[in-house]
Amino acid sequence: MSIRENIQQVRENIAAAALSAGRRPEDITLVGASKMNDAAACREAIAAGIDALGENRVQEMTQKLAENAYDGAPLHFIGHLQRNKVKQVVGKVALIESVGSYELLEDIEKLGIVQPILLEVNVGGEEAKSGFAVSEVRAAAERAKSLSHVVLRGLMTIPPVAEGEHGSVPYFEKVHALYVDINASLYDNKLDILSMGMSGDYEDAVRCGATMVR
Ligand SMILES: *Cc1c(COP(=O)(O)O)cnc(C)c1O
Secondary structure (H helix, E strand, O other): OOHHHHHHHHHHHHHHHHHHOOOOHHHOEEEEEOOOOOHHHHHHHHHOOOOEEEEOOHHHHHHHHHOOOOOOOOEEEOOOOOHHHHHHOOOOOOEEEEEOOHHHHHHHHHOOOOEEEEEEEOOOOOOOOOOEOHHHHHHHHHHHHHOOOEEEEEEEEOOOOOOOOOOOHHHHHHHHHHHHHHHHHHOOOOOOEEEOOOOOOHHHHHHOOOOEEO
């Protein structure tokens, strides 16, 4: 399948999942995870109408930025962000989806550049994964609210590897509930992004309220 056909197929699947849950297909943003794809492939995806591209490695992103690979679409950073690389990302991307620690929040704030972000939730409580524990997210959202250069737009999560079909659903439901609660009680319902769902489970994520899939 070509990149264009692939995007079209995923869009159709998103639309069907959205409609089955009483949601509007146009309310779901499709982010192409462009890691390991060269600049030409990125341009092809943009020409085919992908909503945004997401990179998870700073070095690869910097290289492809220099090649103008992302012209015409917003760029997201979706990977683990090391503190010594924050400077190479802040101000360069439309959204950092993977802010998973207080240190990162403070590092971003210190640069003095307004940066939209999502808080990453380690919903499975996995040792090897970054992100805030479910019990920490609310306090992190309050902290983000107090920072003038950090613009919180919502939450992102990568659930544990699913056990069987629909295995991600309980995790998606948990993060959706957290999102709705924080949005209503702290953010006047101004948060607008819940990023969850990847190749294997994005339809379930849409049915569970994701507004962005990767
Ligand atoms: C690579 C990546 C994706 C997409 O992964 P697939 O396995 O291609 O679905 C989504 N989110 C993040 C954070 C990624 O790094």
